[in-house]
Amino acid sequence: MDSAAFANTGSGFKDPRKLSFERDWIRRTVLASYWIVIILAFPFWWHLTSIERLALPTSQIRLQVQRNIIFPIAVHFDASITQQNPSLNSRVQTLLRDSAINEPARWKGVDLRLQDRNDEGVLYTVALGEQTSIAHSRHLRVSKTDAQLSSILSDLIAPPESSASHSQRVVQYSNHYRLAFTLLNEGAAPNRFVETWDVQAALAEFIFPLMSRLSILHNFTVESQVQYYAPLAFEPKRLTFGDTESSGLTQEDLTVFVNSAEWSLASSVSNDPVLHFVLFAPSETHSPMSIIDSEGRPTNQSSFLLPQWGSIFILNNEFNSSSLHLSYNDLKPVFRNFATQLAALLGVPPVPLGLNMEESSVLSDWQLDALLRRRAFQNVQGSQDTLHSIVKLVDQINNMPVGQVVRDDVLDALASLHEAYRTAIASPALALRWSSKASSMASRAFFNPGMLALLYFPAEHKYAVYTPLFASISVPLVVALIRDFLAWRRGSQDEVRR
DSSP states (O other), X not given: OOHHHHHHTOSSOOOGXXXXXXXXXXXHHHHHHHHHHHHHHHHHHHHHHSOOBOOOOHHHHHHHHHOOOOEEEEEEEOHHHHHHOTTHHHHHHHHXXXXXXXXXXXXXXXXXXXXXXXXXXXXXXEEEOSSOEEOSTTEEEEOTTOOOHHHHHHHHHSOOOSSTTXXXXXXXXXXXXXXXXXXXXXXXXXXXXXXXXXXXXXXXXXXXXXXXXXXXXXXXXXXXXXXXXOOOSSOOXXXXXXXXXXXXXXXXXXXXXXXXXXXXXXXXXXXXXXXXXXXXXXXXXTOSEEEBOTTXXXXXXXXXXXXXXXXXXXXXXXXXXXXXXXXXXXXXXXXXXXXXXXXXXXXXXXOOTTOEESSOOSSOHHHHHHHHHHHHHHHHHHHHHHHHHHHHHHHHOTTOOBOHHHHHHHHHHHHHHHHHHHHTTTOHHHHHHHHHHHHHHHHHHHTOHHHHTTTTOOHHXXXXXXXXXXXXXXXXXXXXXXXXXXXXXXXXXXXXXX
16 A cells, blocks of 8 residues: 555545655754754863863973072181181182082082182181181181191081981971970879970970071971870880899881870871970880890980981980979970980081080071071972973873963972072072972972873773763764765756656
8 A cells, every 4th residue: 555545545644755844854954953053062062071281381391400509608718727828728629629529419509619808798707716616607717737627618518418318317398397295104004104294494495496596497386295195006125134124125116116096196287297206104014115226235325216207205214203293304305305306307417526616506507508508409409300290291191181270380380490599699598488489389280180180081981981972872863964965865866867
């Protein structure tokens, strides 16, 4: 039965060719509307799903990596020395030059000049004195028979690292540190724990003067607390000497001494680095407690330093263990040790052996200047390495986004580095400030969440997400477009034949 006969049966059905939505122009209009929507929406989809990848100043970064910060240092020899030994200047200059050749890492960033005349801007002066000592400000007095002048100047201007573990011991530079002083009682037996201590007086005597001298480098927040139950996570070794028994801590015990699971040492929430200084009062069972050497013999040390963490002082029988209070006199050796350990953790160079200080200052200007130069140099070097890593990472990972925030941070880091180079000539303190900002900006750019979001989202994942969606939509539209095109082509050919 054909469609004409089907239409005349009176069954109520219409001829499919006479339906309105089956007309050619309506069908093609509907199909075209789909394709128009897709074509118009494509730029928006492309913009919303594409990765923002702004250009970084790669050439500037590579130039900055090759630059070195230079601190010019001029040392003036007083007339009293040049008259006593006219050839001293040239002889010391030769010895210092040899030291720079033999130890290039130690002298990086230092441009030392020795001169007989006192020009403007010369900060360091060497004069003749009765004994070799650091005088007021940046003056050095040497005796007429001192043959170690070149070695002393080397240690004052470019202090060596005392050991291979020096760099691992010193904490990473930060503008702000929190100093946490904690009195830990291992046990809480009655009359066998320390309840109070004169921490304020001890801090004012030993810690605050050091903080004041280092305020040009760091800002400090000080907090203190007392804990009445702080058990160890291990059992110390028992030692017997005649009728006396004690507890011994081996070198392995020192590495696990801090019981992080049960000791609440941080009393406030902050992102600033924390340096801990712990006064540990052993329980009656473990008292007295001493540090033993590799042969199992007790040493005279009552404290030990944990690299980049802090210091621990063990409270032994030299104090009245039954007392509930530690007086200022009791705390003197403790906080004197804490001050020394704090200076070591912050990288303060020690005074050369055999060199006295005429002033009663905690730190000499020679030490402070050397620390400023070293910290500024480390910050500049760290900033350069971080910026170079950013460029290298962006070049290696094609789909890593680089937004405007990251680019601005990189530009700010480059500008801060430029200022650090410029101000290093006149002021190491300003150079440190700019280098610290450069390091902060470079680190913020490197750890930007926008960069790391798609670091582990390769292109294959994108294809796996969009293929099921686009395949189900595009296949019917493409097939309908091809079918309509073929129908239009056949219709055109029929019209030509007629």
